[in-house]
Amino acid sequence: MRPKLLPLSETMHLIMLALRKPLHGYAIMQLVNEMSDGQVSIAAGTLYGALDNLKKHHYIELLSDPSDRKKVYQVTKLGEEILELENQRLKKFISLYEKGEG
Amino acid sequence: MNKYRLFIDPEKEEMWINKIQQDGYRLVSNTLDFIYTFEETDEKYITRTDYQNHMSKEKYDEYLNIHEEFGWEHIRGGRFGMTQQIWSKIEDGNDTLFSDRDSKINFYKRQMNFTGSLAFLFLIYSFIFELVTGNNLFLTSGLWDMQGTEFWRAFLFELPFAIMRFLPAILFPIAAVLFFVSYYKLDQAKKALEKEK
Numbered sequence: 001m002r003p004k005l006l007p008l009s010e011t012m013h014l015i016m017l018a019l020r021k022p023l024h025g026y027a028i029m030q031l032v033n034e035m036s037d038g039q040v041s042i043a044a045g046t047l048y049g050a051l052d053n054l055k056k057h058h059y060i061e062l063l064s065d066p067s068d069r070k071k072v073y074q075v076t077k078l079g080e081e082i083l084e085l086e087n088q089r090l091k092k093f094i095s096l097y098e099k100g101e102g
Numbered sequence: 103m104n105k106y107r108l109f110i111d112p113e114k115e116e117m118w119i120n121k122i123q124q125d126g127y128r129l130v131s132n133t134l135d136f137i138y139t140f141e142e143t144d145e146k147y148i149t150r151t152d153y154q155n156h157m158s159k160e161k162y163d164e165y166l167n168i169h170e171e172f173g174w175e176h177i178r179g180g181r182f183g184m185t186q187q188i189w190s191k192i193e194d195g196n197d198t199l200f201s202d203r204d205s206k207i208n209f210y211k212r213q214m215n216f217t218g219s220l221a222f223l224f225l226i227y228s229f230i231f232e233l234v235t236g237n238n239l240f241l242t243s244g245l246w247d248m249q250g251t252e253f254w255r256a257f258l259f260e261l262p263f264a265i266m267r268f269l270p271a272i273l274f275p276i277a278a279v280l281f282f283v284s285y286y287k288l289d290q291a292k293k294a295l296e297k298e299k
Contacts, residue, residue, distance in 0.1 A: 025171045043172070043196065043200055044168055045152055046199070046200045046201045062160075066163065069167065070167070071167050
């Protein structure tokens with residue numbers, strides 16, 4: 001069976017890709033915006049919900065001390081494995097596209 | 103400027119606040135659900151409501167922090183899931199709390215849980231008060247056997263108390279119905295979004 005949340009939604013996928021390096025909330029939104037050529041602009045509530053969900057599944061973690069005002073997140077080891085699975089899945093898709101049919 | 107209003111439907115509340123804000127005001131606080139304090143401003147403010155279940159201290163910190171980083175100001179709400187979360191910011195084009203369909207649907211689900219629980223709670227209250235009040239609105243013994251002035255004196259004396267006893271029995275069912283209506287509307291909005299999928 002596939003791990004939870006897979007295949008990742010566009011929002012979660014971009015957030016996880018952004019979090020390969022440690023970032024705080026607003027910076028995640030900016031990087032995702034940049035990575036998607038301005039197509040995806042994540043709102044605050046959506047970002048909070050996605051981070052909460054990813055954290056619940058241990059795909060990302062809170063790096064900063066709970067007492068710090070600024071909350072910094074990063075992908076975990078498990079999260080990296082999840083991204084690798086998505087990478088394989090998408091490569092497979094690309095090869096299907098390139099074969100043209102079937 | 104204070105305005106007094108009690109909202110059951112969160113979307114109506116949001117619209118009402120934003121309408122007032124279009125006329126050069128901004129919401130600064132909302133106390134006890136029904137007292138809305140506005141002050142004059144030259145900026146254009148936009149307000150959005152959210153609902154969150156009980157959050158741990160750490161989660162609540164993250165919730166506040168992420169919204170504040172995006173420029174939202176927390177007007178009302180706590181971490182125990184007892185009230186709406188009210189957020190305001192100066193309009194800048196990114197004026198919604200939810201940017202994709204899934205998160206908006208999840209918002210409707212959380213909101214419906216809250217509204218549905220309140221509807222159910224008021225329904226139970228209604229039954230309790232129905233049982234307690236029953237037919238014994240007036241407690242003066244032998245009241246209905248009294249005649250003339252004696253009856254009227256006793257009747258009028260107890261009337262305010264009877265009304266007070268009766269009030270919950272009438273208000274609670276009304277509240278229950280209003281919450282169920284609101285629940286239904288949220289469900290319609292959620293289903294409309296799900297159909298777009």
